Amino acid sequence: MTDATARVRILQLYPDELGVTGDAGNVAVLRTRLKVSGVPVAVEVHRPGETLVAEPDLVVVGNGPLSALRRVHDDALACRDLIAEWARHVPFFAVGAGLELLCSRIEDPSGVLEGLRILPDVVAHRGRPRRVGYVIGETPQGQQVVGFEDQATELTGVETPFTTIVRDVTGPVSRPDGAQTPTITVTLLQGPLLPLNPWLADRLAASAAAHAGVSYLPHASLARYDSLAARATERMRAHVSSVFTTIR
Template identity: 25%
Template structure:
């Protein structure tokens, strides 16, 4: 990353800019988290909690080498930083095809990717399908963006009629079209308020009856399919959405939902231990989020 890129990531995602000790496949090394991109490490990497405690939360970045476009790695950085500010220790697992699945996963984040990226991961993804479905049923919080959102559905039918199966965590199916839906997007969510992100997809996703959308959009030609004004989906603690941007830096309520659910499952309750300095940092990140949301909402693209 350039210095300018580091500054942007640090401001919007709230990443750490001081060195912290991490382990990569059992080897200790010192890195700056602002300089770490998804896919840099494989295996487990442990972040340092702001409070100095050691309440670990195991976070997985799913296929970061191939499913990580339009800034989706910022979602990982945001979760890590907010966990630390709340006094938890993030133990990172960057899982790519062929890797060993970790013994424990408390939260899973997946990003978007090109068609070539989806083809690379698909065999491994289906090999892990039963496990992922089981974790979703058990209430493990997950955030899946764009391409991974589609793969978590039932199937994707391409423009030429080819049908690609999904793993069926979300009751939804996707049909390809020639027209892309592109631009900044504001949706209304009953749980999270206004959600703001950036969509860029040609697939039209339709939710099955009884599946709740993440939110609703006002205009035609936007959201899941451009027709029914839905965007994203919510099943148990699994969220699927087309919103890149990154999503979580601009929408910390969703980040905190994922964190809260992960902590409740592991420890029985979400009990932040926030120092005065951490409180100041959380306030600063909220101001950045408000400004980023304002700018994005004012720009169609």
């Protein structure tokens, strides 16, 4: 269903299956920020078996277990050509299993799943050592990312990571997270990420607005969310090494 008054259309793929880590929160934050800033926005969802129609201004895919990925797999492959066409110029934001779905393939100890090849050179390797806890990352542009990770996936074939994790539960580290292309932002970090990192929400909102042919200027009143986010991530940074020391 398309809302005729909306200027920006956000499409969330498979919200029931890939939406286990507060992924609805990422979408809600984008909607709020656009709306408060005077950009009419509509959120649409795509469920297995439904038909994809009009090109959206932003595609969001969330996280879920491998069983959920298998569940949506046939439908995703059936939509592959259209999604790949969109990905040339529509901004994408994907987290966890949503990221894996966009890779060329997903290797798991139980077998190999074909991916959508939106990131044609990237392979997701599941079943690697598990990482759980708060993390701090730095993007190539120098922005700081604070989130929570709970994943056992490694990516190969990434040209530009979304961010470099500089601190996790084990202390100072240097390891890549996710991938970044001119249109695609994918990460293994949750939290969810967008409320905690408003600069990233604004970057995605601006890309979506630009795709829709409108401009996005974050309204001053959003500062009340952002000061809460600053306090929240300040605490997370302080607790990064203490919340988890080991995981069974």
